[in-house]
Amino acid sequence: MNQLLLQYIDTLNIPERLKRSTKYSINAGGKRLRPILMRLTCEGLQGDCEKIYPAAVALEMIHTYSLIHDDLPAMDDDMYRRGKLTNHRQFDEATAILAGDGLLTNSFQVIASANVYNAEEKVYLINRLTEASGMEGMVGGQLLDMEAEQQEITIEQLEQIHRLKTGCLLSFAIDAGSYLAGANDKTRFILRQFAEYIGLIFQIQDDILDVVGDQHLMGKASGSDQGNSKSTYPSVLGLDGAISHKKSYVNKAKQCLEQAGLKGSRLEGLTDYLSERDL
Amino acid sequence: MNQLLLQYIDTLNIPERLKRSTKYSINAGGKRLRPILMRLTCEGLQGDCEKIYPAAVALEMIHTYSLIHDDLPAMDDDMYRRGKLTNHRQFDEATAILAGDGLLTNSFQVIASANVYNAEEKVYLINRLTEASGMEGMVGGQLLDMEAEQQEITIEQLEQIHRLKTGCLLSFAIDAGSYLAGANDKTRFILRQFAEYIGLIFQIQDDILDVVGDQHLMGKASGSDQGNSKSTYPSVLGLDGAISHKKSYVNKAKQCLEQAGLKGSRLEGLTDYLSERDL
Numbered sequence: 001m002n003q004l005l006l007q008y009i010d011t012l013n014i015p016e017r018l019k020r021s022t023k024y025s026i027n028a029g030g031k032r033l034r035p036i037l038m039r040l041t042c043e044g045l046q047g048d049c050e051k052i053y054p055a056a057v058a059l060e061m062i063h064t065y066s067l068i069h070d071d072l073p074a075m076d077d078d079m080y081r082r083g084k085l086t087n088h089r090q091f092d093e094a095t096a097i098l099a100g101d102g103l104l105t106n107s108f109q110v111i112a113s114a115n116v117y118n119a120e121e122k123v124y125l126i127n128r129l130t131e132a133s134g135m136e137g138m139v140g141g142q143l144l145d146m147e148a149e150q151q152e153i154t155i156e157q158l159e160q161i162h163r164l165k166t167g168c169l170l171s172f173a174i175d176a177g178s179y180l181a182g183a184n185d186k187t188r189f190i191l192r193q194f195a196e197y198i199g200l201i202f203q204i205q206d207d208i209l210d211v212v213g214d215q216h217l218m219g220k221a222s223g224s225d226q227g228n229s230k231s232t233y234p235s236v237l238g239l240d241g242a243i244s245h246k247k248s249y250v251n252k253a254k255q256c257l258e259q260a261g262l263k264g265s266r267l268e269g270l271t272d273y274l275s276e277r278d279l
Numbered sequence: 280m281n282q283l284l285l286q287y288i289d290t291l292n293i294p295e296r297l298k299r300s301t302k303y304s305i306n307a308g309g310k311r312l313r314p315i316l317m318r319l320t321c322e323g324l325q326g327d328c329e330k331i332y333p334a335a336v337a338l339e340m341i342h343t344y345s346l347i348h349d350d351l352p353a354m355d356d357d358m359y360r361r362g363k364l365t366n367h368r369q370f371d372e373a374t375a376i377l378a379g380d381g382l383l384t385n386s387f388q389v390i391a392s393a394n395v396y397n398a399e400e401k402v403y404l405i406n407r408l409t410e411a412s413g414m415e416g417m418v419g420g421q422l423l424d425m426e427a428e429q430q431e432i433t434i435e436q437l438e439q440i441h442r443l444k445t446g447c448l449l450s451f452a453i454d455a456g457s458y459l460a461g462a463n464d465k466t467r468f469i470l471r472q473f474a475e476y477i478g479l480i481f482q483i484q485d486d487i488l489d490v491v492g493d494q495h496l497m498g499k500a501s502g503s504d505q506g507n508s509k510s511t512y513p514s515v516l517g518l519d520g521a522i523s524h525k526k527s528y529v530n531k532a533k534q535c536l537e538q539a540g541l542k543g544s545r546l547e548g549l550t551d552y553l554s555e556r557d558l
Contacts (some may be wrong), residue, residue, distance in 0.1 A: 074372030093353030102414035107411035119398035130388035135381035
């Protein structure tokens with residue numbers, strides 16, 4: 001994935017500073033969770049895994065843009081991300097805004113120009129990806145998240161924010177994986193439910209790590225959510241409540257996998273990893 | 280166009296503040312130059328003008344997003360646009376960033392979900408639009424523009440910036456119009472040249488108006504480019520030089536129209552309008 005992402009940027013005829021800035025944030029790494037989810041889904045359903053790459057590259061570009069914009073002073077105002085300076089701290093705000101805009105725009109080009117898809121597949125993927133990342137998805141979630149700061153919100157509102165802000169892209173990863181594997185409608189429906197649980201598990205663990213996590217491992221200050229009075233699962237449910245909430249979602253996610261015939265697949269292992277991860 | 284744009288936003292299930300913010304910038308108006316160019320091109324070539332609308336809506340959404348982001352404090356730091364407060368002044372910076380991100384993302388959905396296009400047409404339009412608005416197009420141009428501030432640049436560098444920053448989207452408008460009208464390759468090639476000239480005429484007149492324009496008509500402070508030491512055509516060529524430079528492009532643009540069999544078409548009138556407009 002890293003190579004594919006950097007190769008794509010390198011093929012572009014763009015200003016040097018834009019190239020450095022986008023590659024900087026791509027190189028900042030991350031777990032590549034979304035591409036992994038797409039691949040494991042496709043693999044579990046006996047699909048041709050070569051087909052996932054353009055969609056996975058596009059998805060990771062969108063994820064990267066969203067981190068760059070979320071870190072901006074007007075948003076979360078973060079100085080570090082994964083142990084490195086955030087994009088706007090390493091470069092400047094204007095460059096960070098434009099690097100984000102560029103990654104977002106070009107992500108759709110990666111799909112639209114991919115050789116491995118026919119036109120119908122491209123249109124399907126772009127429709128789903130704009131839905132997941134646009135105003136009815138991630139962008140809307142980020143806005144609700146900003147509005148929720150300094151406010152007391154219910155667990156339902158918190159889940160709605162995370163469903164949009166994080167869940168939609170994770171969901172796209174799994175849906176694209178099952179679509180490209182040619183899965184039937186029933187399996188795809190069940191896996192969309194699985195994706196919902198995965199998103200919530202991911203987010204609850206994120207919030208838990210913010211309370212108990214190892215700052216050195218995570219490369220950012222733990223307790224930073226508390227600092228800016230964000231609502232989190234531990235703040236709404238307490239730490240123990242958050243942990244048991246997460247466990248119930250892990251059970252539900254595994255039930256979905258069983259129904260989709262994916263019990264014992266690598267997706268099951270990934271579910272445990274996401275629930276227990278320490279960074 | 281205004282109605283179609285607002286209708287699209289209204290169909291979306293999105294946070295209230297995101298709806299108000301995107302509609303605010305859409306309502307701020309603008310000349311709708313890009314949709315008009317697309318329509319006049321399609322009409323001049325005897326195409327079915329109904330086909331342009333989703334592409335024109337998408338294009339205008341991208342144009343609107345680019346204005347919102349360009350006005351941000353980290354970019355041009357503008358307080359007014361078309362006589363109204365800029366988006367981030369009316370709302371706040373976070374909302375403006377997200378409104379821009381949202382308009383950009385959903386613009387591709389407008390094309391990908393349009394009933395009037397088949398899958399191949401959607402893919403063609405999305406490929407061309409991402410090229411025009413992405414890192415190799417408008418976003419790259421905006422970055423070069425930021426870098427050029429406070430610097431002496433040559434007329435060639437200035438034209439390269441405008442070609443990317445403004446020209447690419449105008450060019451998309453004309454290319455999409457001729458593509459959707461089913462024009463032949465030769466005509467489309469000539470009209471792409473026409474589009475280049477139109478972009479430069481548009482920009483030179485913009486720069487001229489910044490020196491001699493009526494602040495009340497334009498709804499922004501004239502002389503604002505001078506204030507932040509931006510390179511402009513008048514600053515590089517002098518006012519008379521800029522005017523004669525513009526006239527030579529008007530002649531070349533009209534030659535293209537003649538070659539494309541569009542002499543006397545409404546595109547010719549638009550060329551004069553763009554060259555002589557006072558806002």
